[in-house]
Amino acid sequence: xxxxxxxxxxVSVSEGALVLLRCNYSSSVPPYLFWYVQYPNQGLQLLxxxxxxxxxxxxxxxxxxxxxxxxxxxHLTKPxxxxxxxxxxxxxxxxxxxxxxxxxxxxxxxxxxxxP
Amino acid sequence: DAGVTQxxxxxxxxxxxxxxxxxxPISGHKSVSWYQQVLGQGPQFIFQYYEKEERxxxxxxxxxxxxxxxxxxxxxxxxxxxxxxxALYLCASTLMRDQETQYFGPGTRxxxx
Numbered sequence: 001x002x003x004x005x006x007x008x009x010x011v012s013v014s015e016g017a018l019v020l021l022r023c024n025y026s027s028s029v030p031p032y033l034f035w036y037v038q039y040p041n042q043g044l045q046l047l048x049x050x051x052x053x054x055x056x057x058x059x060x061x062x063x064x065x066x067x068x069x070x071x072x073x074x075h076l077t078k079p080x081x082x083x084x085x086x087x088x089x090x091x092x093x094x095x096x097x098x099x100x101x102x103x104x105x106x107x108x109x110x111x112x113x114x115x116p
Numbered sequence: 117d118a119g120v121t122q123x124x125x126x127x128x129x130x131x132x133x134x135x136x137x138x139x140x141p142i143s144g145h146k147s148v149s150w151y152q153q154v155l156g157q158g159p160q161f162i163f164q165y166y167e168k169e170e171r172x173x174x175x176x177x178x179x180x181x182x183x184x185x186x187x188x189x190x191x192x193x194x195x196x197x198x199x200x201x202x203a204l205y206l207c208a209s210t211l212m213r214d215q216e217t218q219y220f221g222p223g224t225r226x227x228x229x
Binding site (some may be wrong): 043044103 | 149151156157158159160161164174182195206208216217218219220221222223
């Protein structure tokens with residue numbers, strides 16, 4: 001079975017600072033990996049995804065993530081935080097097939113706070 | 117194009133009652149998944165339906181059931197509600213040719229008193 005661990009339930013940065021949100025996964029087969037963002041009282045918006053190919057993935061709003069198989073990690077970064085980035089971020093893994101068909105397994109989430 | 121829509125947006129029920137939540141996928145999407153998000157946690161997978169058949173099921177009791185209609189919309193039913201069923205229920209749709217990318221609706225917030 002697959003699992004996701006997000007290190008740090010809360011991350012606080014200053015506006016303009018680097019954003020780093022950590023995600024480690026566990027999967028017995030090659031995973032598909034996702035980052036979603038959730039603003040208060042809203043659903044989930046896809047930021048980026050890794051399926052196959054290039055390990056550095058670029059997403060919306062200036063975010064990117066790098067798939068590191070040897071470290072089983074998929075950390076999310078943004079060079080310069082903006083106030084509008086304040087939200088909760090979820091890392092998720094999917095392996096598909098069998099009883100896991102269509103199943104995304106999510107981490108616990110990381111709340112990002114951006115200070116002026 | 118319209119995204120995934122869900123109704124109602126909010127719902128209050130009492131213990132023991134039954135509830136039905138509705139979801140319409142993005143036009144052209146044939147698969148719908150349901151997730152439960154309890155406050156302070158990540159979403160938990162409940163079901164996936166494709167072409168009106170259940171294709172995936174999470175670790176939820178039989179009180180939870182769902183179905184998909186010919187127009188690919190879906191309903192999630194929960195019977196004998198418990199306080200612990202209070203959560204945000206999210207629906208996601210998938211374009212089968214890109215089946216790993218799920219697009220989420222705004223959710224239905226259910227409060228059980």
